[in-house]
Amino acid sequence: xxxxxxxxxxxxxxxxxxxxxxxxxxxxxxxxxxxxxxxxxxxxxxxxxxxxxxxxxxxxxxxxxxxxxxxxxxxxxxxxxxxxxxxxxxxxxxxxxxxxxxxxxxxxxxxxxxxxxxxxxxxxxxxxxxxxxxxxxxxxxxxxxxxxxxxxxxxxxxxxxxxxxxxxxxxxxxxxxxxxxxxxxxxxxxxxxxxxxxxxxxxxxxxxxxxxxxxxxxxxxxxxxxxxxxxxxxxxxxxxxxxxxxxxxxxxxxxxxxxxxxxxxxxxxxxxxxxxxxxxxxxxxxxxxxxxxxxxxxxxxxxxxxxxxxxxxxxxxxxxxxxxxxxxxxxxxxxxxxxxxxxxxxxxxxxxxxxxxxxxxxxxxxxxxxxxxxxxxxxxxxxxxxxxxxxxxxxxxxxxxxxxxxxxxxxxxxxxxxxxxxxxxxxxxxxxxxxxxxxxxxxxxxxxxxxxxxxxxxxxxxxxxxxxxxxxxxxxxxxxxxxxxxxxxxxxxxxxxxxxxxxxxxxxxxxxxxxxxxxxxxxxxxxxxxxxxxxxxxxxxxxxxxxxxxxxxxxxxxxxxxxxxxxxxxxxxxxxxxxxxxxxxxxxxxxxxxxxxxxxxxxxxxxxxxxxxxxxx
DNA sequence: ACCAATTGTCATTGC
DNA sequence: ATGCAATGACAATTG
Numbered sequence: 001x002x003x004x005x006x007x008x009x010x011x012x013x014x015x016x017x018x019x020x021x022x023x024x025x026x027x028x029x030x031x032x033x034x035x036x037x038x039x040x041x042x043x044x045x046x047x048x049x050x051x052x053x054x055x056x057x058x059x060x061x062x063x064x065x066x067x068x069x070x071x072x073x074x075x076x077x078x079x080x081x082x083x084x085x086x087x088x089x090x091x092x093x094x095x096x097x098x099x100x101x102x103x104x105x106x107x108x109x110x111x112x113x114x115x116x117x118x119x120x121x122x123x124x125x126x127x128x129x130x131x132x133x134x135x136x137x138x139x140x141x142x143x144x145x146x147x148x149x150x151x152x153x154x155x156x157x158x159x160x161x162x163x164x165x166x167x168x169x170x171x172x173x174x175x176x177x178x179x180x181x182x183x184x185x186x187x188x189x190x191x192x193x194x195x196x197x198x199x200x201x202x203x204x205x206x207x208x209x210x211x212x213x214x215x216x217x218x219x220x221x222x223x224x225x226x227x228x229x230x231x232x233x234x235x236x237x238x239x240x241x242x243x244x245x246x247x248x249x250x251x252x253x254x255x256x257x258x259x260x261x262x263x264x265x266x267x268x269x270x271x272x273x274x275x276x277x278x279x280x281x282x283x284x285x286x287x288x289x290x291x292x293x294x295x296x297x298x299x300x301x302x303x304x305x306x307x308x309x310x311x312x313x314x315x316x317x318x319x320x321x322x323x324x325x326x327x328x329x330x331x332x333x334x335x336x337x338x339x340x341x342x343x344x345x346x347x348x349x350x351x352x353x354x355x356x357x358x359x360x361x362x363x364x365x366x367x368x369x370x371x372x373x374x375x376x377x378x379x380x381x382x383x384x385x386x387x388x389x390x391x392x393x394x395x396x397x398x399x400x401x402x403x404x405x406x407x408x409x410x411x412x413x414x415x416x417x418x419x420x421x422x423x424x425x426x427x428x429x430x431x432x433x434x435x436x437x438x439x440x441x442x443x444x445x446x447x448x449x450x451x452x453x454x455x456x457x458x459x460x461x462x463x464x465x466x467x468x469x470x471x472x473x474x475x476x477x478x479x480x481x482x483x484x485x486x487x488x489x490x491x492x493x494x495x496x497x498x499x500x501x502x503x504x505x506x507x508x509x510x511x512x513x514x515x516x517x518x519x520x521x522x523x524x525x526x527x528x529x530x531x532x533x534x535x536x537x538x539x540x541x542x543x544x545x546x547x548x549x550x551x552x553x554x555x556x557x558x559x560x561x562x563x564x565x566x567x568x569x570x571x572x573x574x575x576x577x578x579x580x581x582x583x584x585x586x587x588x589x590x591x592x593x594x595x596x597x598x599x600x601x602x603x604x605x606x607x608x609x610x611x612x613x614x615x616x617x
Numbered sequence: 618a619c620c621a622a623t624t625g626t627c628a629t630t631g632c
Numbered sequence: 633a634t635g636c637a638a639t640g641a642c643a644a645t646t647g
Contacts, residue, residue, distance in 0.1 A: 462625085484635075514625060516637055521624090523638085 463507045470500050472507075479504055480511030574599060 460468065464476050472479070473494050482490060487508065496504065571589055574582050582599065590600045 510626065512636075513627080513638095517625070517639080519637085520639055 463510060466503055467507060470503050472496070472500055472504060476507055476511065479507045480515070 461476065467476055467479070473496075474490060478490065479487070491501070491504065567589060568584075571584055571587075572581065574587075574589075576582065585602065587599050587601050589597055591597050
C-alpha cells in the first residue's frame with residue numbers, strides 16, 4: 001500500500017520511470033504482482049492449500065497402491081507378478097526394511113538378494129494402509145503405462161547398485177525407508193518394467209525397445225535391441241522423469257545421488273504395482289557396474305528441464321546409430337547421458353568405461369553423444385577426467401571387482417547392451433585386474449627403471465584407460481611403437497570414429513613424446529654424467545700437470561744451480577795472457593746462438609768494451 | 618602436510 | 633607440408 005500510495009503521488013515522470021523498471025522486471029520474468037504484498041500473501045495461502053490437497057491425494061494413492069500390491073503374487077517360474085487369487089497366500093514372512101536391506105545383495109546366484117517380492121512386502125509394511133482391491137495393472141501387456149511414481153527429485157538408482165551384493169560398497173542397511181526405497185527402485189526388474197512401460201513397446205526378449213526406432217542401429221543387428229535401453233537413457237529418464245529403467249547402468253549409477261525424497265515411496269509404490277508383471281528374472285541388476293557413481297547428471301537434467309524439455313533434449317542419443325566399437329566403448333560405467341562428468345570426477349577414465357567418453361557433448365541436448373565423431377572426445381576433455389589419475393586408477397580395479405559382475409554382463413540381457421564391450425575388461429574383475437597388471441607391465445617406458453612398480457603394475461596408464469574406454473581395438477604399445485606405415489595400415493583396417501582416431505593419435509603422440517622425454521632425460525643424465533667424468537679427468541689431468549710442473553720447476557732449479565756452478569767453474573779457470581784470472585765483475589761469459597762462448601767485458605763506467613773471443617769454450 | 622625426485626605432457630624448434 | 637625427435641617448461645605423481 002505504501003508503495004502504491006507513493007506511486008500514486010508520484011509525478012508522471014516518476015510513474016514513467018517506475019513503469020520502465022517494472023517492464024524490466026517483467027522482462028526478467030517478474031510480474032507486477034510480485035511487488036504486491038497482498039497478492040503475494042494470497043499466493044502463499046493458495047500454495048498452502050494446494051500442498052494440503054496434494055498430501056491428501058498422496059495418501060489416497062498410497063492406500064490404493066498398497067491394496068493393489070496385495071493383489072499381486074510372484075510367479076516363481078516367470079518371476080512375474082501376477083494377480084493374487086482372492087484368498088491367496090499371505091505375504092511372505094514379514095521382513096522389516098532393515099532385514100530387506102541387509103539382504104539386498106541382488107545377486108542372481110545367491111538369491112539372498114532382495115527380491116522383488118520382498119520389496120513389495122517392504123512397501124506394504126512401509127505403508128500399512130487398508131488394502132483395497134485394485135485390479136492389477138498391465139499384467140499382460142508388456143508395455144505397461146509407467147506411472148510417474150518417483151518425485152522429480154528422486155534420484156534414479158542404478159541397477160548396478162544392487163548387482164553384486166558383496167562387492168558393492170557397503171550399503172547402509174538401515175531401516176531407513178529411504179534406503180529401502182532406493183533398493184526397491186533400483187531393482188532391475190522394476191526398472192525394466194518401468195522402461196517397458198515407458199517405451200510402450202514390448203519385446204519378446206524382454207528387452208525394452210527404444211522408444212525411438214531410430215535409436216537402433218540397423219548396421220548392427222546384433223545389438224539394436226540390447227542397445228536401445230542403453231542408448232536411450234536420457235530419453236527414458238526424461239520420459240519418466242526419474243525412471244531410469246531405460247537408462248543403461250551407467251545412467252543409474254550416475255543419476256543416483258543416494259538421497260531419496262521421502263515422497264518417493266508413494267510414487268514408487270505405484271510404479272511397482274504396475275510393473276511387477278513385467279519382471280524378468282534375467283534382470284539381476286548385476287553387471288551394472290557403477291552402482292556407486294554419484295551422479296549429478298540426471299539430477300541436473302531433471303531439475304533443470306521440464307519433462308518435455310528433457311525428452312526433447314535427451315532423445316537425440318537414441319537417434320544416433322552406434323557402431324559396434326561405440327557400443328563397446330560404452331562401458332557400463334559410461335555415462336550414456338553425459339553423466340560422465342559426474343563420474344569422471346570420481347572415476348576418471350576408469351576403464352570401467354566410466355566414462356571417458358561421456359563426453360560433454362552429451363550435455364548439449366542437441367547433440368548426439370555417440371554419433372560418429374560426436375563422442376566429443378577431446379584431449380582436454382580427457383584430461384579433465386584424468387585430473388586424478390592416480391586415485392582413479394587405484395579405484396579402477398576396485399570398481400570392477402565391486403561393481404562389475406562378469407557373469408551378468410554376459411548373462412543378464414538387460415545389461416548386455418553395455419556388456420557388449422565387456423569382453424576386454426569388464427568380463428571378470430580378477431581377470432581384469434590381471435589384464436591391468438599385464439598392460440601396465442609392458443606399458444613401461446623404455447628407460448624406466450626396472451624397479452618393480454607394485455601399484456602401477458595393477459594400473460593402467462591414463463592412455464590405456466582412455467583406450468579401453470573408447471574400446472580401441474589395439475594396444476597402446478601398438479599404437480605407440482608401430483612404424484608409421486604399419487600404424488597407418490592398422491588404422492585403415494579398423495573403422496574408428498573420430499573420437500577414437502583422435503585418441504589414438506593423441507596416444508601415439510603422447511607415447512612417442514613420453515619415450516622421447518625419457519630418452520631426452522636419459523641423454524641429459526648421460527651428458528651430465530659424461531661431463532662430470534670429463535670434469536674429473538680434467539681435474540686429474542690438471543693435477544698431473546701441476547705435479548709435472550712442480551717437478552719441472554724443481555728440475556729447472558737444479559739445472560740452473562748446476563749451470564751456475566759450472567759457469568763459475570769455467571770462469572774461474574779462465575786466464576788472460578799474463579796468467580791472471582778475470583774478474584767476474586769485469587767480465588762475463590756469454591754464449592752465442594751458434595754455441596760459441598765469448599768472454600764479454602762488463603760495461604761499467606766506460607762505454608768502450610773489449611771483446612775477447614774465446615772460441616769455443 | 619610438505620618436499621624432492623620422478624614422470625607425463627605440452628609447446629616449440631629444428632631436422 | 634608433414635612427421636618426428638629433441639628439449640625446455642610445467643604439472644602431476646610418487647616416495
